[in-house]
Amino acid sequence: GGAAARVGIVKGKFMDFRLTEKQSALQSLAHEFAEREIRPIAREREKIEGPAERFPWDVVEKGSRLGLRTLALPEEMGGAGADVLTLCLVGEEIAWGDLGIAVTFDQTWKISHLIEHLANDEQRSRYLPAFLEDHRFHLA
Numbered sequence: 001g002g003a004a005a006r007v008g009i010v011k012g013k014f015m016d017f018r019l020t021e022k023q024s025a026l027q028s029l030a031h032e033f034a035e036r037e038i039r040p041i042a043r044e045r046e047k048i049e050g051p052a053e054r055f056p057w058d059v060v061e062k063g064s065r066l067g068l069r070t071l072a073l074p075e076e077m078g079g080a081g082a083d084v085l086t087l088c089l090v091g092e093e094i095a096w097g098d099l100g101i102a103v104t105f106d107q108t109w110k111i112s113h114l115i116e117h118l119a120n121d122e123q124r125s126r127y128l129p130a131f132l133e134d135h136r137f138h139l140a
Helices: 002-007 021-046 057-065 084-097 099-118 121-133
Strands: none
Touching: 021 057, 021 084, 057 099, 084 099, 099 121
């Protein structure tokens, strides 16, 4: 027992570290994406000299079509409304495949929060439709 048990720490009353079903599903989706699409090409990409040819836009586009690019946008703006922990879980799985690809998604998520909180309605109506329609449209 002890003091920790008396105040509920041992029984998990203060923090529940279990993932939600949605978090687990997105983590699995990102892991499967990294395993299937990213890891098989990661080493070969390192041998390509030109940066424009090295970056796998086709793979990033596939991740976007899975909904990974718009995770951080709220649902009313066309995203998934993922919280920071969910973004960390998904980003970690993508980084397991390739850190550069993970950073591409992570930067987009970071700027998505700025669009949500700092952009005015006119700016949102000007930029969000193009962002939502183009799977290669990332933010940094």
